[in-house]
Amino acid sequence: MIPLKLETLLKGSVVEQDRVEYKRGWNPADTVHTICAFANDFPNVNGGYIVIGVESKNGIPILPPCDIPKDQLDKVQQEIFQYCNMIEPRYVPKMEVVDYRDSGTFLLYLRCSAGDGGPYQAPVDVYSGKKDGKKADRTMRYWIRGGSVTASAQQDEIELSEKQCTGITKILNALESNGSPPPVFETDIERHYLIVTIRQHEGFSISEQINVQDNVLDNVQDIPVDNVRENKVDVRRNKIIELLMISGETTMYEIAIALNVSTKTIQRDLEMLRKQKKIIRIGSDTSGYWKVKEPDGL
Numbered sequence: 001m002i003p004l005k006l007e008t009l010l011k012g013s014v015v016e017q018d019r020v021e022y023k024r025g026w027n028p029a030d031t032v033h034t035i036c037a038f039a040n041d042f043p044n045v046n047g048g049y050i051v052i053g054v055e056s057k058n059g060i061p062i063l064p065p066c067d068i069p070k071d072q073l074d075k076v077q078q079e080i081f082q083y084c085n086m087i088e089p090r091y092v093p094k095m096e097v098v099d100y101r102d103s104g105t106f107l108l109y110l111r112c113s114a115g116d117g118g119p120y121q122a123p124v125d126v127y128s129g130k131k132d133g134k135k136a137d138r139t140m141r142y143w144i145r146g147g148s149v150t151a152s153a154q155q156d157e158i159e160l161s162e163k164q165c166t167g168i169t170k171i172l173n174a175l176e177s178n179g180s181p182p183p184v185f186e187t188d189i190e191r192h193y194l195i196v197t198i199r200q201h202e203g204f205s206i207s208e209q210i211n212v213q214d215n216v217l218d219n220v221q222d223i224p225v226d227n228v229r230e231n232k233v234d235v236r237r238n239k240i241i242e243l244l245m246i247s248g249e250t251t252m253y254e255i256a257i258a259l260n261v262s263t264k265t266i267q268r269d270l271e272m273l274r275k276q277k278k279i280i281r282i283g284s285d286t287s288g289y290w291k292v293k294e295p296d297g298l
Contacts, residue, residue, distance in 0.1 A: 003246040004049075004242065006100070006109045007100075016238060020048060020059070021150070023051070023053075024066050028083050029125055031050065032087065033122060034143075036142075038112035039112055039118060040143065046239070047112045047115075050112060051109055051110075053068045053106065053108060059148050067105045070106055077095060080095065086122055086126055089120065094110065094111040094113075095108065120142070121143070124138070124141055141153075181199045183196055184196070184199075236269060237269050240270070241292055250290075280293050
């Protein structure tokens with residue numbers, strides 16, 4: 001079961017539209033490329049969603065949906081599993097059949113979380129043999145999302161991206177490979193904080209330290225800091241909304257733990273989301289809870 005309900009997603013108030021791809025019908029190549037792109041998670045937003053059976057205009061779903069014939073649902077699901085075998089390394093999204101508003105209009109709803117085994121690649125054409133008189137192009141490509149568009153990427157582009165929860169593993173592997181002592185992780189029982197101490201390698205000379213510092217400063221100076229900060233804040237606030245949708249009575253403390261930030265940061269985020277009329281407070285400040293505000297109409 002995908003935690004975020006499809007009807008909530010279609011309202012467009014919880015997940016930014018760049019993370020959603022609507023498809024009128026089942027198109028194997030386009031769908032596999034988008035699944036692969038969400039798994040690579042180039043923009044670092046924890047993947048995205050695909051809805052088959054819904055048309056869109058400028059990224060906005062056109063309702064009511066188009067429908068997938070009921071007798072085709074099993075066939076399409078089997079083909080999705082089959083074509084996902086072409087993704088290397090193999091990746092299969094969560095998949096759910098949804099009866100839209102219990103109206104007998106059936107849709108396929110896919111949740112493509114950021115993969116932890118990537119980068120992922122898939123062939124240009126997933127079918128075998130010839131189609132429309134052309135031989136299938138089985139060239140393997142890396143696929144990424146650029147805004148609301150899925151496109152192929154080069155190896156060096158995909159290596160620049162760092163998916164969530166992969167940084168610590170890379171640090172540990174790098175320290176081990178050069179013979180550095182392991183880092184020390186320090187926290188309390190309730191995990192209110194985390195301190196990481198990385199010890200310098202014994203053979204690391206003063207001149208090497210200066211070179212590293214200069215390289216870091218040169219690279220950092222080229223980064224538009226304000227843009228990076230704003231993007232991280234937006235991503236965090238979107239994750240807060242998703243957490244509230246999954247568990248409506250999640251506390252500020254639980255959100256802070258889940259996102260690895262301070263409760264003061266979450267408090268500021270919640271207040272801003274309230275001002276933006278994306279969430280509302282139910283009950284008192286001490287015993288109440290936050291709830292995602294339902295938009296007017298659908």
